[in-house]
Amino acid sequence: xxxxxxxxxxxxxxxxxxxxxxxxxxxxxxxxxxxxxxxxxxxxxxxxxxxxxxxxxxxxxxxxxxxxxxxxxxxxxxxxxxxxxxxxxxxxxxxxxxxxxxxxxxxxxxxxxxxxxxxxxxxxxxxxxxxxxxxxxxxxxxxxxxxxxxxxxxxxxxxxxxxxxxxxxxxxxxxxxxxxxxxxxxxxxxxxxxxxxxxxxxxxxxxxxxxxxxxxxxxxxxxxxxxxxxxxxxxxxxxxxxxxxxxxxxxxxxxxxxxxxxxxxxxxxxxxxxxxxxxxxxxxxxxxxxxxxxxxxxxxxxxxxxxxxxxxxxxxxxxxxxxxxxxxxxxxxxxxxxxxxxxxxxxxxxxxxxxxxxxxxxxxxxxxxxxxxxxxxxxxxxxxxxxxxxxxxxxxxxxxxxxxxxxxxxxxxxxx
Amino acid sequence: xxxxxxxxxxxxxxxxxxxxxxxxxxxxxxxxxxxxxxxxxxxxxxxxxxxxxxxxxxxxxxxxxxxxxxxxxxxxxxxxxxxxxxxxxxxxxxxxxxxxxxxxxxxxxxxxxxxxxxxxxxxxxxxxxxxxxxxxxxxxxxxxxxxxxxxxxxxxxxxxxxxxxxxxxxxxxxxxxxxxxxxxxxxxxxxxxxxxxxxxxxxxxxxxxxxxxxxxxxxxxxxxxxxxxxxxxxxxxxxxxxxxxxxxxxxxxxxxxxxxxxxxxxxxxxxxxxxxxxxxxxxxxxxxxxxxxxxxxxxxxxxxxxxxxxxxxxxxxxxxxxxxxxxxxxxxxxxxxxxxxxxxxxxxxxxxxxxxxxxxxxxxxxxxxxxxxxxxxxxxxxxxxxxxxxxxxxxxxxxxxxxxxxxxxxxxxxxx
Numbered sequence: 001x002x003x004x005x006x007x008x009x010x011x012x013x014x015x016x017x018x019x020x021x022x023x024x025x026x027x028x029x030x031x032x033x034x035x036x037x038x039x040x041x042x043x044x045x046x047x048x049x050x051x052x053x054x055x056x057x058x059x060x061x062x063x064x065x066x067x068x069x070x071x072x073x074x075x076x077x078x079x080x081x082x083x084x085x086x087x088x089x090x091x092x093x094x095x096x097x098x099x100x101x102x103x104x105x106x107x108x109x110x111x112x113x114x115x116x117x118x119x120x121x122x123x124x125x126x127x128x129x130x131x132x133x134x135x136x137x138x139x140x141x142x143x144x145x146x147x148x149x150x151x152x153x154x155x156x157x158x159x160x161x162x163x164x165x166x167x168x169x170x171x172x173x174x175x176x177x178x179x180x181x182x183x184x185x186x187x188x189x190x191x192x193x194x195x196x197x198x199x200x201x202x203x204x205x206x207x208x209x210x211x212x213x214x215x216x217x218x219x220x221x222x223x224x225x226x227x228x229x230x231x232x233x234x235x236x237x238x239x240x241x242x243x244x245x246x247x248x249x250x251x252x253x254x255x256x257x258x259x260x261x262x263x264x265x266x267x268x269x270x271x272x273x274x275x276x277x278x279x280x281x282x283x284x285x286x287x288x289x290x291x292x293x294x295x296x297x298x299x300x301x302x303x304x305x306x307x308x309x310x311x312x313x314x315x316x317x318x319x320x321x322x323x324x325x326x327x328x329x330x331x332x333x334x335x336x337x338x339x340x341x342x343x344x345x346x347x348x349x350x351x352x353x354x355x356x357x358x359x360x361x362x363x364x365x366x367x368x369x370x371x372x373x374x375x376x377x378x379x380x381x382x383x384x385x386x387x388x389x390x391x392x393x394x395x396x397x398x399x400x401x402x403x404x405x406x407x408x409x410x411x412x413x414x415x416x
Numbered sequence: 417x418x419x420x421x422x423x424x425x426x427x428x429x430x431x432x433x434x435x436x437x438x439x440x441x442x443x444x445x446x447x448x449x450x451x452x453x454x455x456x457x458x459x460x461x462x463x464x465x466x467x468x469x470x471x472x473x474x475x476x477x478x479x480x481x482x483x484x485x486x487x488x489x490x491x492x493x494x495x496x497x498x499x500x501x502x503x504x505x506x507x508x509x510x511x512x513x514x515x516x517x518x519x520x521x522x523x524x525x526x527x528x529x530x531x532x533x534x535x536x537x538x539x540x541x542x543x544x545x546x547x548x549x550x551x552x553x554x555x556x557x558x559x560x561x562x563x564x565x566x567x568x569x570x571x572x573x574x575x576x577x578x579x580x581x582x583x584x585x586x587x588x589x590x591x592x593x594x595x596x597x598x599x600x601x602x603x604x605x606x607x608x609x610x611x612x613x614x615x616x617x618x619x620x621x622x623x624x625x626x627x628x629x630x631x632x633x634x635x636x637x638x639x640x641x642x643x644x645x646x647x648x649x650x651x652x653x654x655x656x657x658x659x660x661x662x663x664x665x666x667x668x669x670x671x672x673x674x675x676x677x678x679x680x681x682x683x684x685x686x687x688x689x690x691x692x693x694x695x696x697x698x699x700x701x702x703x704x705x706x707x708x709x710x711x712x713x714x715x716x717x718x719x720x721x722x723x724x725x726x727x728x729x730x731x732x733x734x735x736x737x738x739x740x741x742x743x744x745x746x747x748x749x750x751x752x753x754x755x756x757x758x759x760x761x762x763x764x765x766x767x768x769x770x771x772x773x774x775x776x777x778x779x780x781x782x783x784x785x786x787x788x789x790x791x792x793x794x795x796x797x798x799x800x801x802x803x804x805x806x807x808x809x810x811x812x813x814x815x816x817x818x819x820x821x822x823x824x825x826x827x828x829x830x831x832x
Contacts, residue, residue, distance in 0.1 A: 365478065
């Protein structure tokens with residue numbers, strides 16, 4: 001049992017939080033003898049943040065290729081480096097990403113990458129919660145489709161064995177996976193009660209090309225083949241019409257918006273958050289990979305999300321601090337079907353203690369505003385996931401070894 | 417003397433840096449007996465960052481009022497709170513801001529606010545370099561003009577006495593200061609060899625209103641009255657035509673771009689950096705105040721600058737990492753006429769040591785990319801200003817007292 005004493009609790013007065021096993025069992029004026037007592041006099045307790053779209057292992061490529069046109073970036077830099085990836089590189093890269101996320105108050109990430117069993121192993125060892133999908137491409141080839149479906153089914157079963165990890169099927173996007181591939185993905189997700197992690201309408205080109213090929217928009221087509229459901233987490237979702245957003249809302253699709261990546265890769269417009277809110281789409285946010293971000297700091301991501309909306313739609317009241325905070329907590333908990341995202345009795349004990357004396361949070365007129373518009377990862381003092389302390393005094397035990405490994409592996413990947 | 421041993425130096429190999437008095441006297445393979453030796457084995461030495469537009473004491477209002485329309489924000493929140501400001505509040509508020517900036521690797525700030533002597537005192541005590549202007553409004557009133565001119569002249573003389581502080585005259589903007597007031601400001605600046613700190617073309621309304629009133633654009637008019645010169649640091653400079661940018665370049669005006677503030681306050685478009693670069697305008701960046709930012713982290717500001725340009729002008733190659741880094745170092749050093757902004761022999765010893773094992777900088781493919789696209793204030797380990805160590809192990813001696821004072825003062829300011 002852990003007793004967190006005298007914490008400032010979001011939306012509440014100061015109080016104590018009692019954790020038993022992996023749950024918050026009481027919040028308020030509790031007196032209890034616990035094995036572990038955390039004095040939270042100058043700390044605030046907030047729910048762990050959810051990063052709803054990542055390719056975690058790509059921290060290996062942080063800073064490797066920036067300021068380039070998308071096509072050139074992929075062809076000359078990212079793909080050649082990714083071609084050299086192996087299980088070991090993905091394992092260590094993911095470990096670094098998990099530690100970066102945990103130290104930054106992120107207790108859950110939704111990942112899509114290669115070697116998904118390695119991703120799951122790294123995440124499990126770090127004690128972070130995650131939903132992990134193996135990226136799946138069939139490039140409109142029947143044999144590749146069958147081969148991939150087999151592999152994905154095997155990996156979903158494997159991933160399910162890790163207690164903190166949810167499995168997902170990860171068909172990449174409509175320009176890399178056939179409609180048959182998408183349909184089969186949805187069937188596997190249904191069969192194993194898994195989620196679906198997918199890139200939707202990131203660029204205008206994707207949308208225009210699809211319509212030219214199929215004579216109908218992406219969303220309508222995906223709806224017709226039964227791909228849209230509450231299992232689906234649709235990353236990006238930028239180039240959508242209002243009527244398409246309405247369909248997503250009806251089908252209870254979850255959206256994972258990635259503002260920093262959208263800006264850096266120049267997707268050409270801002271996601272239509274206002275319409276999504278109106279129609280009731282479940283709206284989450286994520287960092288995307290460190291190759292296009294270039295960090296995994298969810299405090300910054302909340303800031304970019306709010307500022308991009310305000311600026312692009314010319315309305316300073318759009319996406320208020322409270323709303324954007326929900327996109328990184330409650331909304332995501334709903335998307336991933338976890339009883340979490342709040343500091344309240346009965347919720348999973350995924351708790352972040354932030355230092356209220358960190359200068360970014362002083363003087364402290366409004367905690368939510370400070371968290372969204374000013375905080376960064378360095379405000380995080382202690383992180384508890386599933387009832388276990390994983391970060392203490394801003395430190396993750398053993399991080400030095402991971403840093404050294406990743407430096408060496410990353411250098412090797414981009415050599416020659 | 418300080419010897420920094422074995423630092424990674426931007427654009428160079430690893431090497432030693434020797435500091436004597438307030439200057440870098442040697443860089444390279446120096447062996448020397450110094451009073452102080454810093455082992456920089458896992459650190460990179462970068463020039464201190466310049467924050468070219470702030471209202472530092474407004475950290476008092478961090479998080480106090482967000483997500484509001486500009487007019488309502490000013491009238492209902494900021495102005496009533498500012499009306500209660502006094503010398504003590506500005507002194508302590510500025511101290512907090514200086515510590516936040518120093519801990520974030522910023523060794524110089526260009527400030528405009530009330531009680532400028534208090535700002536200068538706070539900055540001097542913190543050991544940060546600054547250019548400090550007293551905000552000057554005449555609201556088109558002759559008496560107010562004369563009164564302000566007298567005050568400003570006195571303050572400029574006073575501020576000049578602080579060795580680390582450059583004085584500036586701070587006529588606020590064309591909608592709060594008469595043309596006569598601007599002309600007289602320029603004359604005082606000339607007389608005392610001071611800079612001019614001014615808000616230019618921040619919103620479309622400012623530009624349209626001015627043209628309606630004067631029949632001519634702001635830049636042309638200011639040029640006619642001799643207001644434009646290399647003494648001028650023009651904050652924002654968003655709503656400018658190409659021909660106006662050309663005039664600014666000819667007159668050697670320095671621009672201080674504030675991307676985060678521009679996004680948060682919804683100024684409606686992004687600064688035309690490409691034209692400024694083409695015409696050769698000296699381009700700097702700043703955070704603006706913590707009321708509209710909401711932190712003073714120049715690493716983040718570099719990131720927002722680069723990402724806003726790329727996104728708005730739909731070109732991922734626009735404002736490359738190296739260029740944005742210059743806006744926060746070399747370019748600003750030029751604007752403020754300081755022999756600084758680089759780690760090189762003969763330069764002022766304003767040096768920041770960043771921790772290369774900070775996860776945001778790992779694996780470390782490209783230091784400049786990592787600093788611009790991934791770093792935050794927590795990457796900073798040691799800060800030297802004018803040859804003196806002011807931040808050590810990420811800690812500023814005495815910061816706790818300042819935090820306590822500011823919490824109390826800020827709460828009082830917004831009460832009732």
